[in-house]
Amino acid sequence: MSRSGKNVDTCDSVNGVGGSGASQGSNEVWSYLDHEIVQLTNLRSTPHEHLSRVLAGKSRLPVSPVKMLIGREGNYSGRGRFSSADNCHILSQYLPFCGPRMIDKMKSCAYVSQFAADGSLFIAGFQESHIRIYNVDRQWKVQKDIRAKSLGWTITDTSLSPDQHLLVYSSISPIVHVVNVGSAATESHANITEIHEGLEFSADHNDYYDYSFGIFSVKFSTDGRELVAGSNDDSIYVYDLDANKLTLRIPAHRSDVNSVCFADETGHLIYSGSDDDLCKVWDRRCFAAKGQAAGVLMGHLEGITSIDSRGDGRYLISNGKDQAIKLWDIRKMSSNVKYKSPPRKYEWDYRMMEYPNDARNRTHPADLSLATYKGHSVLRTLIRCYFSPAYSTGQKYIYTGSTDASVYIYDLVSGAQVARLDFHEEPVRDCSWHPVYPMIVSSSWDGVIASWEFPGNDEKPVVVKRTRRRRRPLY
Known part of the structure; x- marks a missing residue:
């Protein structure tokens, strides 16, 4: 991890951690990030102070679950039970690295995947017009097998409504389609077995099949009344589902908007990440008057492929083509909304080239990020990143x-x-951590959906043979 202006060697990585706690280096540099988020994370994932003081034994090591259980029986905390932070401390030591178990294998690349908010459903979108919704509680039975409509190249994103009644999917097209998840039909072929209602997201593209316009990211608001989308015309769109109309278009960036999301449950703030290397914050309460972003977060040296909000209206992370994830606090954002990233001094296309070695140690002259995380690779496609669940890990x-x-x-x-999960044969474009259980599901261009769990079911991983695939996917 590095902070602005500094580079620090990360601790030795491991392939997984289990009941003995986090990786060897994790606690050795625990206090390195000197920011409020450290205290917030500790409040969510550190045991009660009485348990820490009485049971730790070695102050730099996590309190063991066995000692915590003894402490609960002895009522060392004075409350007779575990707090949510106690629970997170225990659960966060058992990372989902066992397995994997193959859930499904399709003939086309898996592009997007997500758990429902309660973990009961899992959605996976594939390149060849296919979306599958699995019922996790019923042994991953396919609850809905969706054949998409008006697909341009691939499914670029899906989003499940908070009440889990509706699923929207986007593509390289100005139309976002809506599927009724709760209908009785398992097979959902667009406008053949079921109607997939089309929502028009661009008045400037009147051709229903105009594939020059594409939506890369679409998300429901927390109340399920709105959708926010990012597109390749450098814009952000907000769609009011109650009014059934587009209510806002923001010319947001100087290049493709690859990722958007609402910052918190209020819906006032929107985060966006673009190929212009910038994350931006948009406050809808004052946008009509100012007509510009509330602020800009600069620090990436290449385009941004993915963003994720911590859900508190303050913190977000972003994945970049500079092969790094960055952590941001929007209270540090710049008011220079017209800022332009410094020009690149080398020719490079992330879709087909390795990242230049001499660029890996470069730093942004005006980096506003809190921390930078490196080790993974972001090439060929828009790799996604996320915060771990609040319930089980305290994020x-x-x-x-x-x-x-x-x-x-x-x-x-x-x-x-602290963990690297190896199994797939092609890029893992998306992955999703179960909101309650220690389980991660990965989706890859090899067509495989795989589940990683703790403690696992002792099944050996199914060997997936590498198949020759087109290497042109660009989104």
Whole structure:
């Protein structure tokens, strides 16, 4: 992990950690990130002070679950039970690195995947017009097999409504389609067995099949009433589902907007990440008056492929083509909304070239990020990254797919790589951590959906034979 203006060697990585605690280096640099988020993370994932003081034995090591159970029986905390932070401390020591178990294998590349908010459903979108919704609680039975409509190249994103009744999917097209997840039909072929309602996201593209316009990212608001989308016309769109109309278009960036999300449950703030190397913050309460971003977060040296909000309206992370994830606090954002990233001094195309070695140690002259995490690779496609779940880990980790066919997990505070999950044969474009259980599901261009768990079911990984694939996917 590095901070602005400094570079620090990360601790030795491991392939996984288990009941003995985090990786060897994790606790050695625990206090390195000197920021409020350290205290917030500790509050969510550190045991009660009485348990820490009485049971730790060695202050630099995590309190063992066995000692914590003894402490609970002895009522050392004075409350007779575990707090949510106690629970997170225990669960966060058992990372989902066992396995994997193959859930499904398709003939086309898996591009996007996500758990439902309660973990009962899992959605995976594939390149050849296919989306599958699995019922996790029913042994991963396919609950909905969706054949998409008006597909341009691939499914670029999916989003499940908070009430889990509707699924939207986007593509290289101005139309976002809506599927009724709760209908009785398992087979959902667009406008054949079921109607996939089309929502028009660009008044400037009147041709329903105009594939020059594409939506790379689409997300529901927390209340399920709105959608926010990022597109290749450098813009952000907001769609009001109740009014059934587009309510806002923001010419947001100077290049493709690859990722967007609402900052918190209020829906006032929107984060965006673009190929112009910038993350931006948009406050809808004052946008009409100012007509510009509330602030800019600069620090990446290449385009941004993915962003994820911590859900508190303050912190977010971004994945960049400069082969790094960055952690941001929007209170440090710049008011220079017209800022332009410094020009690149070398020719490079991330879709087909390795990242130049002489560029790996460069730093941004105006880096505003809190921390930088490196080890994974972001090439060929828009690799995604996320905060780990609040319920089970206290958002103590961040995790990402990688072009080298692995899933990487980093300690948020120390920057240590605490796990690398190896199984796939092609880039892992997306992955999702179960909101409650220690389980990560990875989705890869090899067409495989795989589940990593703790403690696992002792099944040996299914060997997936490498198949020759087109290497032109660009999104």
